[in-house]
Amino acid sequence: MPRTPSGGIGTVPDRLKVVIQREQEFTRTVDGKTETQKFRPAFFVDADDKMDVAIAWGRCWRNKKTGVIRYDCPYYGITRKQQEDWEVIESDIEVVENEQMGSLYFWEINERAQGGRAYRVYDGHGRIFDMREDIVVEAIVAKEFNGGIFNGKYVWVKCGSQLRIARHGSKLYESLLEAKVRKGMRKIPNKDLEVGKVYITKSGKEQVYLGRVKGKGMVIVPLNRWNYGSIPDERTHQELFENFCGGRMDYSEMHESYYCSSHSLVEEVGSVDLSGKILP
8 A cells, every 4th residue: 555644744735836848749558448638747846845857857858840749858979060050948837825626637647767657647627637646545545536637726835845646635635734734833932842741843742841851962762653554553652651661761771862052842742641651
């Protein structure tokens, strides 16, 4: 099963910039039947991000004599005089609100060079783009795919640094909305941190504050959740903490990496029982 990425780091952009290539013919053959349609390939970017990669992707070259369009650079292996026959054409760029999309139509599965697969879909505006395999599986299980149409509600989200389609209302979408809120939160002042409390960082990591050691700084330890395939890790904060400290906590045995002078904790989300632990 394809694994859906973590929604701990990312956001749901308010606006998008869309780089749109010129109209091209796409052909598919299914069960001996060949079909050709024209689409405009589209590259979606968070409107607040740099556009260099998207602009380079959308750039094409047109032969002044023949009118032929190429999206790979035609200059390699030809003379400077031959290069003069080609002119660079930049793609259109649109700025749009990141609104819900519905009725995305399946076109084909595109095999990628490193073994991955992308499901190409197109919208009612004639734009064709990728939908990741994990979202396709989610849509099928949710009975949102019928007759070649993804009939749910979809929206562009940002996981880490990558933009991708997510199902509106899905766990990934909700997690990224939470990440968006955390991104704008101020970190908790050091003086307000409480020993034994569980806090969450801007990047969605759960950590426990254990106090301060003179000459070394604050002690903050992680609560790591591990997901195996599609099985969620639903252990309690206490179970995660006990797994980390092995039943006891002694500052003399604490690794130096858990001492810090600053943190990125923004919200209290729980607490753990520190009975039997050796604290400063």
